Amino acid sequence: MSATYQLASYPSLKGKRVFITGGGTGIGAAIVSALAEQGAIVAFVDIARDASEALCKQIAAAGFTAPSFRYCDLRDIGSLQNTIKELAEQLGDFDVLVNNAANDERHKLEDVTQEYWDNRIAINQRPSFFAVQAVAPGMIRKKAGSIINFSSISWHTSSGGFPVYTTAKSSVLGLTRGLARDLGAHNIRVNTVTPGWVMTERQIELWLDEKGKEDIKRNQCLQGELLPWHLARMVLFLASDESVMCTAQEFIVDAGWA
Known part of the structure; x- marks a missing residue:
């Protein structure tokens, strides 16, 4: 970060209980770190x-409260909802849900x-709804909450x-709009964050080539790399009390590509 x-x-984020899917690497890890730092x-x-456990140790070593990590395959909805329930019992009802996890595997x-x-939908679509279903009762008890869907x-x-x-x-x-x-x-509050082409390690390793670099230069209004921390900053805003009257909206962070 410059x-x-x-x-x-x-x-307002201090002491807020936050649950994040796919928090071990990439954008998710940046969100976990940014929220812990707040x-x-x-x-x-x-x-x-391994990456998730290393992230927890890294955050603790920096002097912040270590996140609670649980291994979970989001295709198993029962496991996801039971994990949310277990963590809520341990930490308290969640104030914020970030539905971040996804896998953009290429296919024809x-x-x-x-x-x-069915497998791709089970990863990229279905868990978001059922994570909301799991956290909603606690948010309703609190009479407040922020749900952020990616x-x-x-x-x-x-x-x-x-x-x-x-x-x-x-x-x-x-x-997002159906639940808001x-x-x-x-x-x-229920909102969507929409990333552009974020330069995570996965994207750089699997998909970024010279043509991709040319596409970024040609299509982004703002030059330079779009990085995970840029998305994390938008999440901080939407998770905080600053966004108290924002709901049913899409917040695009793409350096002006779309």
Whole structure:
């Protein structure tokens, strides 16, 4: 992170209970770290056990409260909801939910089987709804909460090469808007964060080539790399009391690509 930036602190996040899916690497790890640095009580799930445990140790070594990590395959909804319940009993009802986990594996239309479709939806779409279902009772008891669902700029820009992924990610806006009215009656906010092409280790290793670099330079209004911490800063705002009257909205962080 450049030393030229003077970033905000959010006192309202201190002591807030936050649950994050896919918090072990990439954007999720940046969100976990940013919230822990604000004094939030953070819990997260991931299938990347080693990376997640290392992240917890790194945050603790920096002098912040170590997050609570649980291994969980989000395709197992029962396991996800039981994990949320267990952590809520341990830490207290959650104030914030961040539905971040996803997998943008490339695939071709002609290669998609029903089994593959179901597997991708089980990773990229289904867990978000059931995570909301699990945290909502606690938020209703608190009469407040913030739910942050992650989409992707890929479907906005008609990106090809992963149609099941773009289908799932476009549906996030429907989930957000479909829940905002019902949950708004309980003072619970529901919003979408939509990242552009974020330079995580995974993206750089698997997908970024010279053509990709040219696409970024041509399409982004703001030059330079879009990084995980840029997304984490938007999450901080939406998780905090600063966004008290923001709901049913999509917040795009893509350096002006779309």
